[in-house]
Amino acid sequence: MPRSAKEEAEEGAPAWILSYADLTQQLLCMFVLMFAMMKYDVTKAAVLRQAMETFGKGLPPAPIESENNALASTIFTEKIPELYTVGAKYPGPIEGMNLLVTRVHEGLKITTEGVSEFEEGSAELSDDFKAILDSMAEQFFRDYPNVIEIRGFTAANAEDSVNGDHSLLSYNRAKNAADYLINQKEKTKIDPKRIRVTACGNNDPLVFQLDLKQRHKNRRVEIIVSEELVRPSH
Template identity: 35%
Template sequence: MRNQLSVISIAMVLTLGGCASSPETQSTRTRDTAIGAGIGASTGAIIGAIAGKGKGAAIGAAAGAGVGAIAGNVWSRRMEEQKREMEQATAGTGVEVVKTFDNRLKLDIPSDISFDTGRAEIKSNFRQILDSFATSLSNNPGTRVTIIGHTDSSGSDAVNNPLSLNRAASTRDYLVNQGVSSNRISVDGRGSREPIVANDTPANRAKNRRVEIFVAEPQAASQ
């Protein structure tokens, strides 16, 4: 137990040290890079220390720290530029473009411009947004994309779950047809399980019918 606590303490010190020493003038990353890497490393250390047994605790912690560091995301100048590009491309469309707490770029695509009710075919307004998005992805080949489809609570899970996945898959397929490698994209369908508002009015149900696109630049890819 003492060895585990020592390793965890060291990891936390390294986290704080990494945050404090991150240079503000670094050309390819922001301060968030060091923060994300430090958090990833310390989290990995904690996992490794808990997983390690007896004399192997320190080794387990070191391995866990390495995994945690690799898993961290970077908010680089490239990511900031991509955010600005997508904000300009989606201005006035209702698409929300934000930076998430874990250094990912998120595009929240409402249903009124993406898919008709009960359908998984991409609408024409959505194609224009995806064209700009594909261009930004081509300019940032080190990033990874996750596309998640959501529905409202109308209908059964037997309908909503495959529909949400099919919408995410349609979005992926369109990007692939625009030249984005399929190896960079993962998809998931959450059905009605993750509403952002209560499904109690038509307007709220429309908000819950959405596609979320996340872009991440892994820590390892930026080195």
């Protein structure tokens, strides 16, 4: 008597599927063992990570010129806990002024507290901020060949712009900070090739725009000490 379709369905999967499942499980175990026994190359991993981060952004590859540079970048990352404590405040050269250090995707972000960096509508660095830049250079910039990105910002009010152009004023602020560090090279020992300037306009405000007493905090630059490296000038 022929079996019904219901009886055939109750027999379960064919035997070859069970063999296939066993094979894939064995292959998975083999790959896990191979991964566990392989030698981890820190340098190649750093290059691969940087390439993956760059891919798809329309950017050229970061200027890693040798395996030693990639290794140095990795060492910089590993040394970060020795260099600073996340969220820590470092006393500035003037009482009441601090350097604030945070970990960001690119590396270290260094900002200021208790400092009026710029007057409204102006890109001229205040004397206090120049002293802060000297302190930053001594503590964070001088001993590493890392790229330094200087980002300029403005407040959102029309007075803190160049004829309504916030991007231009923010660029001028970042550029003036960069020029100061470069012109103080004997003191800061910063290679000009390390510095990049970015205009951020009135984006990413630190305080609410209507708080007139605190609005000066939005007139600022932020400095990123990147994990990316450049070859020092000779």
